[in-house]
Amino acid sequence: xxxxxFWGYPNPKLIEETKREYPNAEWIDLDIDFQxxxxxxxxxxxxxxxxNIINNAIELKPIKILAPIGxxxxxxxxxxxxxxKDLGFNVEESIFEEFTYKQELKxxxxxxxxxxxxxxxxxxxxxxxxxxYEQCKPKFGFWGVPPNDLEILKLFPNETHVYxxxxxxxxxxxxxxxxxxxxxxxxxxxFYAQAFCAKAQLAKYLADKYNGLYIDIDDYANNSIKAxxxxxxxxx
Amino acid sequence: xxxxxxxxxxxxxxxxxETFDSQYLVDxxxxxxxxxxxxxxxxxxxxxxxxxxxxxxxxxxxxxxxLANGCKNYIDSDATVLDLGSRDAKWIRFKNNKFHDMDWNTxxxxxxxxxxxxxxxFYNLKxxxxxxxxxxFAVTCGIFGLEKIMDDIxxxxxxxxxxxxxxxxxxxxxxxFAKKPNKIYLSGGFCENKCFVDSLKHYCKIELLGRFILCExxxxxxxxxxxx
Numbered sequence: 001x002x003x004x005x006f007w008g009y010p011n012p013k014l015i016e017e018t019k020r021e022y023p024n025a026e027w028i029d030l031d032i033d034f035q036x037x038x039x040x041x042x043x044x045x046x047x048x049x050x051x052n053i054i055n056n057a058i059e060l061k062p063i064k065i066l067a068p069i070g071x072x073x074x075x076x077x078x079x080x081x082x083x084x085k086d087l088g089f090n091v092e093e094s095i096f097e098e099f100t101y102k103q104e105l106k107x108x109x110x111x112x113x114x115x116x117x118x119x120x121x122x123x124x125x126x127x128x129x130x131x132x133y134e135q136c137k138p139k140f141g142f143w144g145v146p147p148n149d150l151e152i153l154k155l156f157p158n159e160t161h162v163y164x165x166x167x168x169x170x171x172x173x174x175x176x177x178x179x180x181x182x183x184x185x186x187x188x189x190x191f192y193a194q195a196f197c198a199k200a201q202l203a204k205y206l207a208d209k210y211n212g213l214y215i216d217i218d219d220y221a222n223n224s225i226k227a228x229x230x231x232x233x234x235x236x
Numbered sequence: 237x238x239x240x241x242x243x244x245x246x247x248x249x250x251x252x253x254e255t256f257d258s259q260y261l262v263d264x265x266x267x268x269x270x271x272x273x274x275x276x277x278x279x280x281x282x283x284x285x286x287x288x289x290x291x292x293x294x295x296x297x298x299x300x301x302x303l304a305n306g307c308k309n310y311i312d313s314d315a316t317v318l319d320l321g322s323r324d325a326k327w328i329r330f331k332n333n334k335f336h337d338m339d340w341n342t343x344x345x346x347x348x349x350x351x352x353x354x355x356x357x358f359y360n361l362k363x364x365x366x367x368x369x370x371x372x373f374a375v376t377c378g379i380f381g382l383e384k385i386m387d388d389i390x391x392x393x394x395x396x397x398x399x400x401x402x403x404x405x406x407x408x409x410x411x412x413f414a415k416k417p418n419k420i421y422l423s424g425g426f427c428e429n430k431c432f433v434d435s436l437k438h439y440c441k442i443e444l445l446g447r448f449i450l451c452e453x454x455x456x457x458x459x460x461x462x463x464x
Contacts, residue, residue: 211337224324228340231300235328235335
């Protein structure tokens with residue numbers, strides 16, 4: 001089956017056009033770690049998500065890649081798009097910085113497990129989720145992008161609200177920096193950044209500002225990182 | 237009942253109303269006996285553990301939680317408690333008797349106790365040989381710190397002075413890591429390293445809590461004495 005690859009949140013217009021052009025294609029989020037061997041194209045110490053994009057693209061050979069390069073992704077999105085073009089992939093750049101598709105939140109603020117919240121939000125980029133979710137008051141917060149190691153999300157209670165870029169994705173405004181920097185003051189929040197990601201700037205700054213816990217994880221969380229999150233959740 | 241804080245190098249045990257191997261006994265008080273035993277020997281001991289934390293497969297309590305539960309009877313309402321042991325460093329801060337902030341240096345362990353022990357063995361020195369030195373090595377990375385020690389020694393400095401500068405660097409890092417508080421309550425093996433304690437005193441006031449705070453935390457949480 002033909003594969004369409006993408007990362008981040010491509011512009012919905014581009015997604016719809018591509019769906020029409022390739023109605024039977026399988027869509028694969030190249031951000032996700034499918035644990036393919038490293039292709040040694042990027043430096044060893046580099047953002048694992050961007051390495052996933054390269055490794056997945058080379059392994060899965062998508063017929064087309066939708067490549068966010070604007071403020072809705074990161075500078076590394078721009079660079080990786082150029083590398084993939086140079087490697088011969090059919091790359092279509094995407095910028096999704098407008099707010100025309102903005103929608104109300106229902107997943108970030110729901111009482112379903114945090115792991116489900118984040119996977120539903122990312123799946124929702126391509127396939128619209130029409131379910132309704134029971135809402136809850138936030139007991140804790142998780143700020144950041146979907147982590148490479150999704151298992152850490154299972155440490156959090158269901159009453160954890162989602163903030164940061166992931167919240168922007170649900171709102172269909174991935175470049176909304178004001179929303180990205182928003183958290184509910186007083187809600188103990190874990191500010192997560194992928195190691196070597198520029199968003200670590202925001203994560204550390206906001207963690208200090210709101211007395212949260214800043215963590216960055218390179219690849220997979222070791223037991224000590226998990227214990228640190230667990231301690232924060234129990235002590236706060 | 238036996239409460240165990242299983243460190244990478246040494247394990248600390250508080251036994252209540254029972255005794256353990258007397259060669260490892262370091263203190264006793266009423267019905268409590270305090271033991272320090274090389275961790276490598278723990279698995280060979282046939283002991284039934286009531287509660288444990290640390291680096292062992294059946295540890296059932298989080299070390300930061302144990303630290304928080306263990307220190308409360310010894311500290312002021314506003315306090316920073318640093319636990320610095322063989323492998324990692326962790327600190328917790330209380331404001332108005334409530335948890336306020338914490339961190340746990342979990343990934344780079346090369347600048348903590350195990351490295352100092354290895355250096356002492358390598359250069360055939362005792363902990364007591366180390367004396368506070370005004371100079372310090374930048375030991376953000378322990379491997380680079382080791383390189384500094386070797387350079388210093390090859391330039392004519394004696395090993396105990398070079399390692400003392402390294403220990404001073406660890407103390408400086410620990411103080412920075414704990415966000416430069418005015419006072420630190422120190423827990424863990426470095427309480428017994430005078431060179432480290434004197435180095436840390438260069439930056440802040442210090443009060444020693446000893447090596448059994450995590451064990452006490454295990455006991456306290458068992459009694460549900462502390463609400464966390």
